[in-house]
Amino acid sequence: MFIHMRxxxxxxxxAAENAFDQNxxxxxSAFSLVELKGNxxxxxxxxxxxVSDADCFERACARIRNSGGRRSYLMFAMLISWMKDFSPHPxxxxxxxxxxxxxxxxxxxxxxxxxxxxxxxxDMSCTRAKEVPEDDDGTWKVSIxxxxxxxxxxxxxxxxxxxDSELRSLLAALNTLSSTVMTRELYKIKDIVKQTIAGEYxxxxxxxxxxxxxxxxxxxKSGNKLISSNxxxxxxxxxxxxxxxxxxxxxKIRSK
Amino acid sequence: xNKYVTGNAPVEExxxxxxxxxxxxxxxxxxxxxxxxxxxxxxxxxxxxSEGVKGFTIQKHSLMQAAMREILYEAFENIxxxxxxxxTAAGRSNSFDEWKDSLKIASRLADHxxxxxxxxxxxxxxxxxxxxxxxxxxxxxxLFQEATNTLRQPRVTKPESKGIINKLMDKKINMRIxxxxxxxxxxxxxxxDSMMSxxxxxxxxxx
Numbered sequence: 122m123f124i125h126m127r128x129x130x131x132x133x134x135x136a137a138e139n140a141f142d143q144n145x146x147x148x149x150s151a152f153s154l155v156e157l158k159g160n161x162x163x164x165x166x167x168x169x170x171x172v173s174d175a176d177c178f179e180r181a182c183a184r185i186r187n188s189g190g191r192r193s194y195l196m197f198a199m200l201i202s203w204m205k206d207f208s209p210h211p212x213x214x215x216x217x218x219x220x221x222x223x224x225x226x227x228x229x230x231x232x233x234x235x236x237x238x239x240x241x242x243x244d245m246s247c248t249r250a251k252e253v254p255e256d257d258d259g260t261w262k263v264s265i266x267x268x269x270x271x272x273x274x275x276x277x278x279x280x281x282x283x284x285d286s287e288l289r290s291l292l293a294a295l296n297t298l299s300s301t302v303m304t305r306e307l308y309k310i311k312d313i314v315k316q317t318i319a320g321e322y323x324x325x326x327x328x329x330x331x332x333x334x335x336x337x338x339x340x341x342k343s344g345n346k347l348i349s350s351n352x353x354x355x356x357x358x359x360x361x362x363x364x365x366x367x368x369x370x371x372x373k374i375r376s377k
Numbered sequence: 378x379n380k381y382v383t384g385n386a387p388v389e390e391x392x393x394x395x396x397x398x399x400x401x402x403x404x405x406x407x408x409x410x411x412x413x414x415x416x417x418x419x420x421x422x423x424x425x426x427s428e429g430v431k432g433f434t435i436q437k438h439s440l441m442q443a444a445m446r447e448i449l450y451e452a453f454e455n456i457x458x459x460x461x462x463x464x465t466a467a468g469r470s471n472s473f474d475e476w477k478d479s480l481k482i483a484s485r486l487a488d489h490x491x492x493x494x495x496x497x498x499x500x501x502x503x504x505x506x507x508x509x510x511x512x513x514x515x516x517x518x519x520l521f522q523e524a525t526n527t528l529r530q531p532r533v534t535k536p537e538s539k540g541i542i543n544k545l546m547d548k549k550i551n552m553r554i555x556x557x558x559x560x561x562x563x564x565x566x567x568x569x570d571s572m573m574s575x576x577x578x579x580x581x582x583x584x
Contacts, residue, residue, distance in 0.1 A: 225499025
């Protein structure tokens, strides 16, 4: 939801801001912070580095496209479009202008999400969610390390164990779904739930990031309802897991 | 509580405002920042640097510093005028717009700015993009004034920039730039692609 406050379409931005403003007390799952780092802040850092290092505009574009892919390139284009009076020449001046905006967004994004909500649910004590993006004299660091015994002290295993009956209901429900409804993430969730029921939640590595909607869904049981645009997953998860779900209807908002 | 005194400000020229911010003196009041910028700085490709002519580089550097001081002084005066009750509404609005212009010039010109300067400057520019003076109350304008004054310091620390950003956030100032590329439609993607191609062409022509 938080990411929609930064959508290119003003109607979606406003609707997302209203969803936070009109649903107090609002909260987010700590796991959403990890997703924000991985899906948004890391892209900003990539833009910052490539723009800083490039010696001309087209080289900056090439580096962003080659290293960050289409997503980062579009983000860069969105920034330039938003600036309205951008000129790529002289590059030294253009670069300073770009870095000024990128630097400001890096500085505010994390704090903005924390301040947008009344509470952050972190029942699982996610170590990665506690790792704030670091600014080391202008060099931003926001890597999300793979979880290992020596760098993680969360209680995700106990958290998952406490939802054993919900996970069994979910597995039964997922087994009845046709392949047209199953998304890649739902297949992954099914696989992980099976392993968890049979033994222990296989948390090491990047397991949590592959089943983010499952974790956010379970975390939502602590609140009244979950608002999310990930309808394909949560439509299937919310009944067996036992939480209320309200879709944030992007297509509908845009077509109004 | 007095804040923000820099070492190079002669004491007799330093003014204290009603809200206890110490104003730094102007580098020169002979020309406006835009005039100064146009008159003294030839920034057509940074040729002086690449030629490696030491004297010219130093001369350019000192001109830049003087111009920056002037631009930031003018920015400070403009934002101060934007909530001055003795000025007409039109005058206040024009001062606010000129303040925004000065910030944009500063963001491109200032080579002495560190990340902390840029964070404050970027937040000011992103929160006032497409906005008019009437979108902000006096308390926020005074905060913009304080932030602009901070930019005039040769060094800004991380706690200082964080402090300013926190104050802006506390006032619910929206500093977000819409950069989420996830839901872009085909038409918008095509528009962005063609805009970028055009900028790449312009950049290549100048190489």
